[in-house]
Amino acid sequence: MSHSLPDQASPPRTRRRGRRILAVLLGLALLAVGAMGGFVLYLNNRISHIAVDDTLLPPDAAQGNDNPGTDPADGESEPLVESPGTNYLIIGSDARPGDAGRSDVIILGHVTEKRDKVYLIHFPRDLYVDIPGRGKDKINAAYAYGGGALLAKTLQNLTHVKIDHAAKIDFTGFQRMTDAVGGVRVYAEEASKESGFTIQKGWNNLNGEQALQFVRERYQLKEGDISRGRRQMAFVKALMVKTLSPGVVLNPVKLTSFINAATDNAVVSKGLTGKFLRSEAIAMRDLRGDDIVFITAPFSGYGTAPNGGAIDILDQPRMESLALALQDDKVEEYLADK
Known part of the structure; x- marks a missing residue:
C-alpha cells in the first residue's frame, strides 16, 4: 500500500489566502474607522456652528465678576455667588404669529459639580417678581423688556448665583428633535383632548406634532400655566432620556437628525462652544432618568396684579432656601426639606 506524501505546496497557498482575508478585514476596519471619523467630524462641525447670541447673558460686569454697578437700561445687579455646579438659562420660545418677544419656557438648569445630577427649575411665566429697572411684573415680561440678558439678570437677583451659559430654542426645534429620535414616551398627570388625538393620564407615546400640542395645552388643565409647565418639564425629561439612549x-442616522434639528433651531451664549458641549456630554455620560430632577420655582398661590393680570405669587422664604441650595450645590437638601 502506497502512502502519498503531504502536499508541501498547500500551506503557502493557505497562508496567502489567510493573508488576503486578513488584508480585506483590515481594509474594512479602516473604512469603518474612517467613516466613523468622518461622522464625528461632521457632528463636531455642526455643533461648532450653532448660532451665537452675545445678548443672551448680561455683560461680565453685570454678572458679578467686577463691581456690579448700575445699568441705566435695566437696573442694578446684586452681588453673585459662583456655585460649585454649573448653571444654565434655557429659554423656550413659541414663535407663532403675533407672539414676538415671548419666552414661554423659562428653565434654570443646575448641573452638580460631580456631574451626577441635573436639576431643571421651571419658572412659571406668570410668576410675579422684581425685574431690574422695571419694578414688579410677570417674569415673562423680563424677556420682552430686555431679552435674555434681562431675564438672566432677573433670575440671578432671585437666586444670587451666576448663570454661566444660556440657550434659546423655539418650539419648532422641539418638534423636529422629537421626530429625529423616533418620538418620545411622556407621562401626563392629566388627560386632555388634542387636535386629532387624546392624551391619557399616564404614559403616552408622542411624535413631534403631538408633543408640540402636549406642551402648548393649558386651558384644559386644572392649574393652567402651572400644569402646562409640568407638562413641559415631563416632555424635556422624556426627550433627554430618549436622546441619551x-x-x-x-x-x-438618528443622532445626525437630532443634532441638525437642535443646531438649526437654537442660539447659545458664546461660552457654549462645541468643545465645551462635548466635554460636558462625556462628563455626564452615566446620567439616567432618575438623575434628572424637575422643580417648580416656589409660589404660594394665585393673585391679581395692579394692572388686572393674573399672577403666581412668589413664595419668598422658599425662594431664599432654593437660592442657598443652588449657591452651596445642595439642591437635594432643599427637596428633602419640602
Whole structure:
C-alpha cells in the first residue's frame, strides 16, 4: 500500500489566502474607522456652528465678576455667588404669529459639580417678581423688556448665583428633535383632548406634532400655566432620556437628525462652544432618568396684579432656601426639606 506524501505546496497557498482575508478585514476596519471619523467630524462641525447670541447673558460686569454697578437700561445687579455646579438659562420660545418677544419656557438648569445630577427649575411665566429697572411684573415680561440678558439678570437677583451659559430654542426645534429620535414616551398627570388625538393620564407615546400640542395645552388643565409647565418639564425629561439612549447615541442616522434639528433651531451664549458641549456630554455620560430632577420655582398661590393680570405669587422664604441650595450645590437638601 502506497502512502502519498503531504502536499508541501498547500500551506503557502493557505497562508496567502489567510493573508488576503486578513488584508480585506483590515481594509474594512479602516473604512469603518474612517467613516466613523468622518461622522464625528461632521457632528463636531455642526455643533461648532450653532448660532451665537452675545445678548443672551448680561455683560461680565453685570454678572458679578467686577463691581456690579448700575445699568441705566435695566437696573442694578446684586452681588453673585459662583456655585460649585454649573448653571444654565434655557429659554423656550413659541414663535407663532403675533407672539414676538415671548419666552414661554423659562428653565434654570443646575448641573452638580460631580456631574451626577441635573436639576431643571421651571419658572412659571406668570410668576410675579422684581425685574431690574422695571419694578414688579410677570417674569415673562423680563424677556420682552430686555431679552435674555434681562431675564438672566432677573433670575440671578432671585437666586444670587451666576448663570454661566444660556440657550434659546423655539418650539419648532422641539418638534423636529422629537421626530429625529423616533418620538418620545411622556407621562401626563392629566388627560386632555388634542387636535386629532387624546392624551391619557399616564404614559403616552408622542411624535413631534403631538408633543408640540402636549406642551402648548393649558386651558384644559386644572392649574393652567402651572400644569402646562409640568407638562413641559415631563416632555424635556422624556426627550433627554430618549436622546441619551443607545438607540439614538449609537444610531448615526438618528443622532445626525437630532443634532441638525437642535443646531438649526437654537442660539447659545458664546461660552457654549462645541468643545465645551462635548466635554460636558462625556462628563455626564452615566446620567439616567432618575438623575434628572424637575422643580417648580416656589409660589404660594394665585393673585391679581395692579394692572388686572393674573399672577403666581412668589413664595419668598422658599425662594431664599432654593437660592442657598443652588449657591452651596445642595439642591437635594432643599427637596428633602419640602
